Amino acid sequence: MFNYFSVHWMFCVVCVGLLFDENLLDTIKYGIKCNYLNCLWLSLECEIEMLVTNKELMVNARKGGYGVGAFNVQNLESVKAIVEAAVEEKSPAILQITPSVIKYAGMGYITSIVKNAGDEVAVPLAMHLDHGEDYETAIKCVDAGFTSVMIDGSFLSFEENIAVSKRVVDYAHAKGVSVEAELGKLAGVEERSVEEKDAILTDPNTAVEFVEKTGIDTLAVAIGTSHGAYKFKSAAKLDLDRLKLINEKVSIPLVLHGSSSVPAWICEKATKYGATLDGAKGVAEDQLQQAIKLGIAKINIDTDLRLAFTATVREVLTNSTKEFDPRKILGPAKDAMKEVAKGKMRLFGSSGKA
Numbered sequence: 324m325f326n327y328f329s330v331h332w333m334f335c336v337v338c339v340g341l342l343f344d345e346n347l348l349d350t351i352k353y354g355i356k357c358n359y360l361n362c363l364w365l366s367l368e369c370e371i372e373m374l375v376t377n378k379e380l381m382v383n384a385r386k387g388g389y390g391v392g393a394f395n396v397q398n399l400e401s402v403k404a405i406v407e408a409a410v411e412e413k414s415p416a417i418l419q420i421t422p423s424v425i426k427y428a429g430m431g432y433i434t435s436i437v438k439n440a441g442d443e444v445a446v447p448l449a450m451h452l453d454h455g456e457d458y459e460t461a462i463k464c465v466d467a468g469f470t471s472v473m474i475d476g477s478f479l480s481f482e483e484n485i486a487v488s489k490r491v492v493d494y495a496h497a498k499g500v501s502v503e504a505e506l507g508k509l510a511g512v513e514e515r516s517v518e519e520k521d522a523i524l525t526d527p528n529t530a531v532e533f534v535e536k537t538g539i540d541t542l543a544v545a546i547g548t549s550h551g552a553y554k555f556k557s558a559a560k561l562d563l564d565r566l567k568l569i570n571e572k573v574s575i576p577l578v579l580h581g582s583s584s585v586p587a588w589i590c591e592k593a594t595k596y597g598a599t600l601d602g603a604k605g606v607a608e609d610q611l612q613q614a615i616k617l618g619i620a621k622i623n624i625d626t627d628l629r630l631a632f633t634a635t636v637r638e639v640l641t642n643s644t645k646e647f648d649p650r651k652i653l654g655p656a657k658d659a660m661k662e663v664a665k666g667k668m669r670l671f672g673s674s675g676k677a
């Protein structure tokens with residue numbers, strides 16, 4: 324609770340009052356600064372940290388029976404797309420950043436954009452490290468102001484995965500940051516490429532041991548999804564029986580990676596303007612909704628956003644051959660991304676939950 328206030332809270336009667344009122348605290352935390360409440364100490368405005376943790380969003384989601392979209396962002400346009408979607412849908416949202424995005428955009432640039440979004444809007448947002456590849460990367464992100472980090476030790480042995488996840492938990496929890504770890508191995512291309520034959524589904528019994536020994540807040544499970552736009556060669560089916568078992572045994576909220584649906588309409592639009600996406604196939608929307616009923620509280624979406632963005636860039640460049648203003652090219656692409664994100668929020672049931 325104290326994370327949300329600067330030292331000023333000690334002098335501010337509204338904030339001191341808030342410490343005894345959890346409901347009002349939530350309202351304040353999500354966007355109304357105390358000087359709007361006729362605070363007697365206007366000159367000592369409370370500084371309220373607007374970004375929240377994944378744990379907080381996901382525990383609420385699980386209680387409410389909905390899922391929170393975790394959307395990958397790379398730049399100004401993608402952050403604005405997700406934040407505008409969250410505001411218009413009155414939905415919580417997780418903005419997630421991979422190590423390769425940190426390399427691409429720079430830690431200071433990308434985190435500043437997300438933090439600024441958190442300060443500007445009145446819906447709860449989290450800034451999450453997606454696929455933190457080692458301890459050093461995870462703690463660097465904790466120190467840079469991420470409210471949640473993933474330590475992905477899924478490529479390590481079970482014991483090594485426990486050890487590195489536990490180390491990250493010890494560091495992150497001391498700073499009020501929540502931790503996601505992964506058990507099992509998803510196929511596909513993300514920070515690391517994993518061949519389909521090397522994918523391993525999560526075992527429910529070892530999941531219990533993993534959660535107990537690491538102290539993580541949320542667990543990413545492998546139940547048949549994969550990273551990228553080519554998820555299934557034949558029938559697209561998730562192992563929901565396995566998910567049900569994991570959910571019965573594990574008490575923390577669960578995470579589903581690689582959950583894009585690769586909608587036909589986006590692929591058709593991209594193809595119409597020159598993309599080659601033969602065989603692209605994602606997770607059916609009704610399977611995602613069933614997974615949410617079985618304990619999935621965070622659904623990772625990257626591919627669908629990329630497809631929507633790129634299809635629109637292609638469309639603009641094809642239709643407006645005289646256009647060379649980047650804003651006129653990237654603006655419509657950002658809007659297309661926003662519409663996809665809004666659709667996900669409605670699908671996952673998080674609309675209206677902020």
Ligand SMILES: [Zn+2]
Pocket residue numbers: 454513550580581623
């Ligand atoms: Zn992932």
